[in-house]
Amino acid sequence: MRKIILSVIGVLLIIFSFIGAQKLIASKNKPRPVKEKIIKTVFTDTVKNTTIKIVIPATGSLVAKRRVELYAEVQGVFKPSHKLFKPGQTYTKGQTLIHIDANEYYASVQAEKSNLYNSLSAIMPDLRLDFPEVYQKWQNYLNGYNINKSTPALPKMSSDKENYFITGRGIVSSYYKVKNLEQRLAKYRISAPFTGVLTQALVTQGSLVRSGQKLGEFIDPSVYEMEVALSENYASLLKVGEPVILNSLDDTETYKGLVSRVNGSIDATTQTITAYIDVENETLKEGMYLEAEINAKEEENAIEIDRNLLLENDQVFVVRDSILDTMPVKPVHFSETSVVLKNIPDGTVILEKNVPGAYAGMLVKPFKEVISKKDAK
Incomplete structure (x- = not known):
């Protein structure tokens, strides 16, 4: 019985060995897979x-092209007016911005005018006797003299004798003294040089204004300019009058501008050249940042x-x-x-x-x- 079992086990081992050998032979003959070439799309x-079109981008802030910094050249009390001197207040050309109390100074001006009138009146008898040919000319000037109005220019001298006579009586020096006082009196009233808006007010009505004190800033809001710094490589490409497209930083608004000026020198520190762009639009405000697209040239x-x-x-x-x-x-x-x-x-x-x-x-x-x-x- 034992011999039979051993014989069966031996036969089974031979069979399994044969099957395993067949599988090994089959695996060696199987072709290897070929890798596909990867082609990217x-x-x-x-x-x-x-x-x-070569467009040069640049950014900058708007500044009023016409702006005036207001300074006092005289001293006095800021008189109230029908318009408050406050930022945002608009004024038309020639309208009074600031009126400083000048009553005391005005009295001194009138006194000098009166002195000039008296001096002219004193020489009239001598003119009639010594210079009858020019008497009527000076008499007409005296008749038209009004101390409440601006002093008119003296009559033109027709001879050296007349000039020596009038100058020797102190008429010419008195006249120029009056004109000097009138010029200074005009500085007690500051008027708007153009129609615009007040952007800064540093004094209030009723306060004491001192000579040399800054009073505020006044601008014309109709025209603005933007200063942009560009690489010196574009110095030969920038032209005055070149149209420029300006965009707001959020790209919601677009404006049209023109290159108005180009600086003639290059900044030695930054190696940039400065160009100025004019732009007009009612919605623009001073201090706004815009992005410019400057057409430099066509390639x-x-x-x-x-x-x-x-x-x-x-x-x-x-x-x-x-x-x-x-x-x-x-x-x-x-x-x-x-x-x-x-x-x-x-x-x-x-x-x-x-x-x-x-x-x-x-x-x-x-x-x-x-x-x-x-x-x-």
Whole structure:
């Protein structure tokens, strides 16, 4: 019995060994799987050279083109008027901004005018006797003299004798003294040089104003200008009268402006040149920040692409027979997001979007071909 069991076990071992050997032989003859080549799908664009307008972006704040800082040249009490001297108050041209009490000074002016009138009256008898030919001229001046009005200019001297006589009596010096006092009297009243609005008020009505004290600021809100600093590379491109598009920082409003002035010198520290842009709009306010788009020049036979697509050593990826390759290019202008390139022939297929890990010799498939195959199915 024992011999029978051992015989059966031996036969089974032989059978299993044979089956295992057959499986090993079969596994050696099985072909290895071939790895499929990975082909990336990319977005491409076909080059078509055109004329590209080079736009220089710049930001700056608005400042009133016509502005006046108000200073007192005389001393006195600020007299109340029918308009409050407060920021935001509007005035028309010639309207009184500030009126300083000048009663005391006015009395001294009138006294000098009276002295001049008395001096003229005193010489009239001598003029009648010694200079009868000019007497009527001076008599007419005296008749028209009014101390409550501005002193008129003295009659023109017709001879040296008349000049010596009038000057020797102190008439000329007295006249210029009166005119000097009248000029100073006019400084007690400050009028608006143009129609505008008060933006700063540093004194209140009834307060004492001292000579040399700043009183406020007055601007014309109809015209503003924006100062922008640009790279010295654009010095030869900026032209006076060039139209400029101005945008608010949130891109909700657009305004039209003109380059009014360009500084003739370059800042030695920053190597920038300053340009001034005029803009008119009722909605604008002083101090607003705007972004300017200045048309510098037009570059012919060029294209504009995303700045990230430009490789080191001034090269870009091109697609040739489903394989990526590089091509040297000539950058002519950089902006924050794009670059203007030249020396790319028309019809060249370039990448439209950046491909992570891209390299020369990489197999690619344009996205347009993938779509067309799906449509065909």
